[in-house]
Amino acid sequence: MKTKLIYIVVFLITLTSKAQSLQDYLSIAVKNNPELQTIQYRYKSALEKVVEVGSLPNTTISVGYFAQEAETRVGAQKAKISATQMLPWFGTLTAKEESAKLNAAAQLNNYDFAKRNLFLNVKTAYFELYELKEKERIILENIDILKTFENLALNELENNRSTMLAVLKIRMEKNELTNQLSAVQESFKAKQIAFNLLLNREENSNVNIIKEVGNLKSVDFEKEQITQNPKMLQLNNLKNALEKLELATKKEGLPTIGIGLDYGFIQNRNIVDLEDNGKDIVMPMVTFSFPLFSKKYSSKQKQLQLEQKAIELSKVNTFNKLNTLFEKAKSNLESSKISITTQIKNIDEATSAKKVLLAAYETSKVDFEQLLEIQQLQLKFQLKKVISEKEYAIQKSTLEFLTKNE
Structure with missing residues (x-):
């Protein structure tokens, strides 16, 4: 009974592994990919940065003891404790928080782009x-x-x-195909390990391959969706984060306000009926900190402005690259589709x-030379069709990478 149960479990596991689809493999890739996990940690770190930059500066507390007591009307001063809290100019912390949030959003965009790239x-x-x-x-x-x-x-004969x-020619063609078969099988083993x-x-895990890539019905891919690509x-x-950081830097160049409290400990005097x-x-106490030498703030603002211009140019360059890739993939998709239709007719x-x-x-003698020639042509068309099907599927995946959020 126990042996039968083991066989059933093994059989079910085998069925499960065979039932894996491309979507299952994509899910496994997302779960196991170290690059995506790295970006996730960076995103979480960026979220913590929001808390850090939105916090007030440290509160200053000082305690003093008078080595030589200072006499006052109501008694000698023995000790003093002070507490001071500096407050940045209004809106400074808010601007820093917004900048940090936008940087965190950029990390999330980076995750989405890396995920799309992994899928492709x-x-x-x-x-x-x-x-x-x-x-x-x-x-x-x-x-x-x-x-x-x-x-x-x-x-x-x-x-x-x-x-x-005629017999020898058929055998030579069969030997050639056997050689091609070995090459294909070895290539499959290597690519399965890479997959x-x-x-x-585990590199020797079985990979379940679909029987066909699907139909060739037209799929609409909108080029305008490139602007919504995670990249x-x-x-x-990133540009918006720099704008907020520039605003925060500008506010840092304004006075800083501090509020505080001094508490002095007074010793009683040996005087009867002394009031208080x-x-x-x-x-x-209220204190003001004035940045009289504010060149560093204006310099930092200039740096941030230059970085924004660099990102603007990077946006143009990235869009052009994605646009070029879109047009190329769309053209190759149509070419592959036409090729598949042509090869089906030829077959x-x-x-x-x-x-x-x-x-x-x-009725008569078989012309084996012509028969062999036709068979070679059919094989050629069949292999071309498979290559075109693969190319069609890859180009379709490329267009999804550019325009669709899976």
Whole structure:
């Protein structure tokens, strides 16, 4: 009973692993990716920065003891305690907080962009595995067809309706396909390891590959959505953060207000009926700090203004790059779509031609050279179709990376 239970568990685990889809692999990649985890920590750190910059400066507390007592009318001063709190100019802390929040938002944008980029890399690697798996299937299928041709040619050779040359040509083509098959299988192993490492998991983990990449129905991708790409949003937030920091720097160049309190401890005098005898001294205080030498504040403002101009130019450059990538991906998508349609037609034509040649087997001699040539053409069209399907899927993923938030 226990053995049966183990078999059932193993079977269910096997089914679960086989049922993994591309979406499952994307989820695994997000969960395991160290770069995304690094950015998450930086984002949390940036959120803590908001609390830091929004806090008031340290409160100053001082305690003094008079080594030589200072006499007052109501008694000698024994000790004094003072507390002072400096307050930045109105709005300074608010501007710093807003700047820190925008920097945190920029880190979140960075996370979104890194996630999109990871998705694109995973999809690209996955569709490359799809291409190799399909090539393997097609080549195996063609090897079986050539085996059939070989048997047919040997039968025809016995009946003097074929030559040994035809048999040898079929065998040479079969050997060539066997060699291609080995190359494809080795490439698949290497790319499967790379795919698993991209998911940051055991490199020999099995990868479940889809049977087809999907239909070729038109998908609308709006170029205007590039402005909402996380990279563009990150630059916007960084620029806005600098603007708020510039405002805070400007306010830092204004006077700082301080409020405080002095409390003096007074000793009683040996005088009878002295009014307020030994009464402690309480003295509220207000202080102002004037930045007479304010060049550092104006210099810092200039720095921040220059950094904003640099980000503006970076935004233009980034948009142009993303726009170029969009146009290239869209063009390649359409080219791949046309190529797939063309190869399907070519495969159908080759299949029809092959049927015509094989139909002649009933009445006359089979032309194995023509048959082999048609089979080679069909294989060529099949492989081209698979390459175009992979390219279509990758270009579609690139356009999603540029415009869609998954």
